[in-house]
Amino acid sequence: MLSPKVGYILWLWGLVLVPGWSISQETPASVPAPAPAVVEAQSAKVENQKEDSKAPAGNTGATASPETKVNPAPAPAKSTEEVQAEMLERLADQLSHRMRSLKEREAALAAREKALGERESTAKEREEMLGTIEELMQMREEVVKRREKLPPPQSWNGPPPPAIYGRYAAVIDGETMQFYHKKEAEARVPVASTQKLMTALVICQAGNLDGLAEVPKEVLNVEPTVVGVKPGERYSRRQLLTSLLVKSGNDIAATLAIDNAGSIEAFAEKMNAFARYIGMTDSHFINPHGLPVEGQYSTARDIAIAAFEAYQIPDIRRMVESKTYDFVFNDGRIYTLHNTNRLLGELEGCNGMKTGFTFAAGNCLVCSISLNGEDRISVVLKSARPQVSQDSEALLKWSLGLEMLGPMSVEPSYVGGQ
Numbered sequence: 001m002l003s004p005k006v007g008y009i010l011w012l013w014g015l016v017l018v019p020g021w022s023i024s025q026e027t028p029a030s031v032p033a034p035a036p037a038v039v040e041a042q043s044a045k046v047e048n049q050k051e052d053s054k055a056p057a058g059n060t061g062a063t064a065s066p067e068t069k070v071n072p073a074p075a076p077a078k079s080t081e082e083v084q085a086e087m088l089e090r091l092a093d094q095l096s097h098r099m100r101s102l103k104e105r106e107a108a109l110a111a112r113e114k115a116l117g118e119r120e121s122t123a124k125e126r127e128e129m130l131g132t133i134e135e136l137m138q139m140r141e142e143v144v145k146r147r148e149k150l151p152p153p154q155s156w157n158g159p160p161p162p163a164i165y166g167r168y169a170a171v172i173d174g175e176t177m178q179f180y181h182k183k184e185a186e187a188r189v190p191v192a193s194t195q196k197l198m199t200a201l202v203i204c205q206a207g208n209l210d211g212l213a214e215v216p217k218e219v220l221n222v223e224p225t226v227v228g229v230k231p232g233e234r235y236s237r238r239q240l241l242t243s244l245l246v247k248s249g250n251d252i253a254a255t256l257a258i259d260n261a262g263s264i265e266a267f268a269e270k271m272n273a274f275a276r277y278i279g280m281t282d283s284h285f286i287n288p289h290g291l292p293v294e295g296q297y298s299t300a301r302d303i304a305i306a307a308f309e310a311y312q313i314p315d316i317r318r319m320v321e322s323k324t325y326d327f328v329f330n331d332g333r334i335y336t337l338h339n340t341n342r343l344l345g346e347l348e349g350c351n352g353m354k355t356g357f358t359f360a361a362g363n364c365l366v367c368s369i370s371l372n373g374e375d376r377i378s379v380v381l382k383s384a385r386p387q388v389s390q391d392s393e394a395l396l397k398w399s400l401g402l403e404m405l406g407p408m409s410v411e412p413s414y415v416g417g418q
Helices: 005-019 038-054 056-062 078-148 192-206 217-221 237-246 250-261 262-276 300-311 314-320 387-400
Strands: 154-159 168-173 179-183 212-214 233-236 324-328 336-339 350-358 362-373 374-381 404-406
Touching: 038 233, 038 324, 168 300, 168 336, 179 300, 192 237, 192 262, 192 300, 192 314, 192 350, 192 362, 212 237, 212 250, 212 324, 217 250, 233 237, 233 250, 237 250, 237 314, 237 336, 250 262, 300 350, 300 362, 314 350, 350 404, 362 387, 374 387
Parallel strands: none
Antiparallel strands: 154 404, 168 179, 168 374, 212 233, 324 336, 350 362, 362 374
8 A cells, every 4th residue: 555645746746637626526445535725735836837827828928927938939040051141142232333433433523533633624725726826916016017117109100900701819019018909809709729828928937947757647638739648757947838839739738737736627727827927817727728618718808917917027039939849858859849830941030929829729820920129919819721820921011010109198007918
């Protein structure tokens, strides 16, 4: 038989395992009855367990004692590959962000450098423009001073001017700048290569004719007539200018223009500024050689003023009076250039100046003569061959035959060439 103590323990164990066990159930005769206080405590414990078992799962937290804590299930441990993947992803995000920041910074720096470059370029252009204006102002002062010293225009008497084939013409005194004749001389028309006299004026004004100029690649795009210089070759400006005025090479005109101003367009601006300062009021130049282009024009009167200015420069005088000129290329070849002015050597006293031809301008000739102490310059535009030489000869001979009666009572404006 079990001892009373063992029986009591088994009874309590049964109450825990079997909650529905009735307390009023009869106790075995061999097991002594427990004390009333102990029975009460055990009954209360059993009742609490019954209540807990009947409570819904969602209300467990509400009925649990304050000391009870519900801990979440621990996250499963990550593998080494997963940890490395997460680290690489975070590193890639950081690098991407840094690259974006660097690109934005580089773009800002590039924009700043571009703005600074544009600012420097503008400042340089402004300095060059100011330098050009200063040169032109100095030239203007020289022109005004020289014209103030010109002899006064003369009153004259003689027959009317001869009829000529050329549509536009002018005759000017090579010493006093007095006009003796004008035929539609204010009409704006293309003037072909006679505008190379303006090119020569700008080049001579810049000086340093014995310095070297390099032939630019732009000469490859210039239409004939050409002398045949090649990009990269170097010649003195005097050699180039002489060949320009004797043979009228358009490749030479482009070389001199780009050497002087950096581009054809910039040189044309210099030509136009120079023209205004010497009184050419109806001219607009776009290139240095006179090849046809829309918007380029001059007048017989304006070309006569340019010819007068060129006539006052000894270097130009010597160049335009040359019947031939031996152009020596860099490789030693010699090309003998022949002056296209037929009146040189045919008309007594003829000493220049410049021919020109395009289909738009016709045959043109600026011709000068010095005979018996008298200097005359004629301009004939929109003529033909051989009429252009005949027209020029007739006008020059007529103007030399005029009888000068003495200074005019009212002097015209020399600067304007009136």
